[in-house]
Amino acid sequence: MRRPAAQYGGTGCRLERRERRQLLAEPDSAGRERKAARDVRYVDEYRSPDLALRLAEQIAGLVEPDRQYKLMEVCGGHTHTIYKHGVENLLPPAVDLIHGPGCPVCVIPMGRVDDAIALAERPNVIFTTFGDMMRVPGGNGSLLEAKARGADVRMVYSPLDALRIAREHPDREVVFFAIGFETTTPSTALTLLRARAEGIRNFFVFANHVTIIPAIRAILASPDLRLDGFIGPGHVSTVIGTVPYRFIARDHGKPLVVAGFEPLDVLQAAYMVMVQLAEGRSEIENQYSRVVRESGNARALEAIAETMELRTTFEWRGLGFISQSALKLRDDFADWDAELLYDVPGVRVADPKACQCGEVLKGVIKPWECKVFGTACTPEKPIGTCMVSSEGACAAYYNYGRFSRRLEPLTT
Amino acid sequence: MCLGIPGQIVDVVDPKHHIAKVEVSGVRRNVNVALLANGPDAVGIGDWVLIHVGFAMSKIDEAEAQATREFLEQLGAAYEEELRELHASSIE
Numbered sequence: 001m002r003r004p005a006a007q008y009g010g011t012g013c014r015l016e017r018r019e020r021r022q023l024l025a026e027p028d029s030a031g032r033e034r035k036a037a038r039d040v041r042y043v044d045e046y047r048s049p050d051l052a053l054r055l056a057e058q059i060a061g062l063v064e065p066d067r068q069y070k071l072m073e074v075c076g077g078h079t080h081t082i083y084k085h086g087v088e089n090l091l092p093p094a095v096d097l098i099h100g101p102g103c104p105v106c107v108i109p110m111g112r113v114d115d116a117i118a119l120a121e122r123p124n125v126i127f128t129t130f131g132d133m134m135r136v137p138g139g140n141g142s143l144l145e146a147k148a149r150g151a152d153v154r155m156v157y158s159p160l161d162a163l164r165i166a167r168e169h170p171d172r173e174v175v176f177f178a179i180g181f182e183t184t185t186p187s188t189a190l191t192l193l194r195a196r197a198e199g200i201r202n203f204f205v206f207a208n209h210v211t212i213i214p215a216i217r218a219i220l221a222s223p224d225l226r227l228d229g230f231i232g233p234g235h236v237s238t239v240i241g242t243v244p245y246r247f248i249a250r251d252h253g254k255p256l257v258v259a260g261f262e263p264l265d266v267l268q269a270a271y272m273v274m275v276q277l278a279e280g281r282s283e284i285e286n287q288y289s290r291v292v293r294e295s296g297n298a299r300a301l302e303a304i305a306e307t308m309e310l311r312t313t314f315e316w317r318g319l320g321f322i323s324q325s326a327l328k329l330r331d332d333f334a335d336w337d338a339e340l341l342y343d344v345p346g347v348r349v350a351d352p353k354a355c356q357c358g359e360v361l362k363g364v365i366k367p368w369e370c371k372v373f374g375t376a377c378t379p380e381k382p383i384g385t386c387m388v389s390s391e392g393a394c395a396a397y398y399n400y401g402r403f404s405r406r407l408e409p410l411t412t
Numbered sequence: 413m414c415l416g417i418p419g420q421i422v423d424v425v426d427p428k429h430h431i432a433k434v435e436v437s438g439v440r441r442n443v444n445v446a447l448l449a450n451g452p453d454a455v456g457i458g459d460w461v462l463i464h465v466g467f468a469m470s471k472i473d474e475a476e477a478q479a480t481r482e483f484l485e486q487l488g489a490a491y492e493e494e495l496r497e498l499h500a501s502s503i504e
Contacts, residue, residue, distance in 0.1 A: 183414065
């Protein structure tokens, strides 16, 4: 945040806006070539292969002998990018990327899915959900299966679509399955404010919004994991800014660099973390400053604070109960709160024994080290949530076929 | 759901409720721009934004929008699904 990382690396690897523009100015044929090479998935598909290689070399140059580095990203988008573009294959073997609990679909416990299905199966309810949640298995099947049994489950793109459905069906009760980190929480908040302003009384929110900071705290407190630094989430940070991460540097002595979503962004953030480690610094830096402001989005934070408050505790799939890690509606919005209106079963369902989603989410094991990965558990028939969402570590790993299970040293 | 997709604001539909029309990969849909209504990142017609679940979350420049779109197109199925859901959207 303070000084550009290039000052430390020396050879100017920072992806400057100018370079970005030059790259964008490539003729169409280059784009077609990139597309044709989609399946190669090597460094030549990067927007700027030279920069990627230079960054990788510089990261390798920062590795101290006999030291192993573990960097965790806590954003499903990053996980997706890392696997899709084989970022891991570019890094030296001493640098390991750990995929933390950054996929909101993946952290919803099975019991909450069962609660959602119980709501969806009520006679007068139209249950609305993001498409990502449809196939997530609870203890009692998925929403997709509930729909097949006759429940009125509808996929929506936005909570505002759910609100429109409520407007169109005043005689029905429309429940919105609100999930997501701070990226989607403001959308639910603003939709609630709109519902109240318009006096729409047949719209209800089943709130499952989670917050990223307590999850990172829980990870840092986990005794079975030694992390060296974090690659911070991009979109979440557009809402919360970079200030809430300061405790990670201050209290835990670990660097965090907020990163964008292109493979070069992730590589550059990894490089910035490595520079900090090499210099014995721990600071919060922002690689994605072209989108993320240090102070976040004030209106978004205001809307969340106006409509929601912290729950005492909330269960995270694989991580167990984490105190003050999720949001519920404020009393002012009790009339729109599905949990108050309906009798939500609230039964806790243990994760299937064979599933090691929890260890994957904590980064204790890699997806392929799970006993059922790719055999009993596949994206077509997922056992755990990490295999359901395309941003889950297991599905990302499975879809992009990174079965090499070892990191090849980069030769240039 | 987690993908931020770039769009360009082409019209203001309902200023009271901060609803604007954006164009995303050739398709026009309504989104809410309340989070970018004031301050240094306030947006208007012609501006590019990153959209999450029907809400404009960040103002970006055209180069960033283009870079993001190319990146998303490379993702394949995940982006196509997001676009399909956007196509089905009808925010008022």
